[in-house]
Amino acid sequence: MTASRAPAEPEVREFEATVESVDDREVVLSETYFYAESGGQPADRGTIDGVLVDGVTERGGEVVHVLGEEPSASLSVGETVSAIVDDAFRTYCTRAHTASHVLYGAARRTCEDLGYAGFDISPEKVRVDLTTADPLDDEDLVELERLANRAVWDSLPVSWETLPEAEARALDGIAFNTKTEEGAMSGSEAVRVVTVGGGGEGAGERAGAGASGELDAAPAWDVAACGGTHVRNTGEIGPISVLDRSNPGEGVTRVEFAVGPTAIDHDAAVHSAALDAATSLDARVGDLPDAVDRLRGEVDRLEGELRDARADLLAARLGDFPTAEIDGATWAIGAVDGADPNDLREPAETLLAADDASEGDAAGDAPDAVAAVGSGDAPFVVVAVADEAVSGDDASDKALDAGAVVGAVTGEFGGGGGGGPTFAQGGGLDADPDAVVAWLRDR
Secondary structure (H helix, E strand, O other), X not given: OEOEOOOOOOOOOEEEXXXXXXXXXXXXXXXXXXXXXXXXXXXOOEEEOOXXXXXXXXXXXXXXXXXXXXXXXXXXXXXXXEEEEOHHHHHHHHHHHHHHHHHHHHHHOOOOOOEEEEEXXXXXXXXXXXXXXXXXXXXXXHHHHHHHHHHHHOOOEEEEEEEEHHHHHOOOOOEOOHXXXXXXXXXXXXXXXXEEOOOOOOOOOOOOOOOOOOHHHOOOOEEEEOOOOOOOEHHHOOOEEEEEEEEEEOOEEEEEEEEOHHHHHHHHHHHHHHHHHHHHOOOOHHHHHHHHHHHHHHHHHHHHHHHXXXXXXHHHHHHOOOEEEEOOEEEEEEEEOOOOHXXXXXXXXXXXXXXXXXXXXXXXXXXXXXXXXXXXXXXXXEEEEOHHHHHOOOOOOOXXXXXXXXXXXXXXXXXXXXXXXXXXXXXXXXXXXXHHHHHHHHO
16 A cells, blocks of 8 residues: 655655556556645646656555656656656645635634535635534625634644544544545544644644634634645745635535635735725725715615606606596596606606695696506506596596506507506507507597
8 A cells, every 4th residue: 555645744845766557647656745636635746757747546545646648668667766746736735725724713713513514725716615503794704814814824833643533533623524534544543633723732622712712712723634735834824815605505605715826916906996996985995884885875865866856757747648538537648758667656646646735726637547658669558547536536427447448458459467446557568659549548
């Protein structure tokens, strides 16, 4: 069995080893410092005797190096080869992996009923899946980022050791499930445990945060069963920038973050956007929330005034409709453009109630009913009837029904709609709006 030495000695980037087997592009060495893809951390990149390593996997207890091309005939069993692990990619993966533990440690201090549901490292970002009692919101993300960067700044030691499985599982608060076991157990009864912060006796003890939630409240920031590569000190990670959150499954919150150049570029872009917004609002960055609240209030006020002005304009348009006497009732009938059916209800009701607003005027200034036909690509009809006209003022008056009139229009011109006695609307009319107006007047 040939296990990767990368998790135990992550600083090693160059080594020599003996070729134990060659099968087309697959090579097994007597020992290796290449990390085999496992548990969310991608495989190392690099070269063996100058030939690119295209992938590294563990199979049957052996680490198999898959070369990018078939090796030359000189690469044979028993030969000593020189191997180089891609330094930049290993450094990134190592920092990113430890950063995921640091972020989980931050979540320990902010989330209730926390559980671990896996993680993944990609070239641009890292994701950590958490199970929590409640979904995380924006304030939670900000606090996770703040605490994680505090842990980086405090340069916490990172250590690892191999323990009997029973002893590892007995550690209070250890992140240990089927996802973290991959690579941590390697088919044996021993478990590799990675501890961030603390150290020595009781390093695995999980303690709650103090009133401020800061680092000095816990002897260990995070403890987890893990087979990946890690830095020796959190200060090596650099800035951690939380990018986004999502919910890939019930009870699971996915937190995506960046480390290294991607985090630096993201934070610079966010800062630039904040400065641009502050300049536009004539405010300082720290005052942006108050400035946005003021702007939102102003927008709400202007939108309200616009709605009122639009309603007044439409009421004036309806008031200009010619009237017609139909079966003893006064109807205002006409066409209107630049409006939809819902826009017309309030103006129509305002027009029908005009008598109530003018004491001393003779009754009959306002019509008994209004019929408005909308022009445009989708002609519609809106009918509104005054309350007193629905049942009739006396036994000689004919009661009006807005829904019945709309039904008659759609029966004549197609489309569909409906409504009650005082207000109804229909759409999809297959006719010119002027033809519908003429029909309403002549019915």
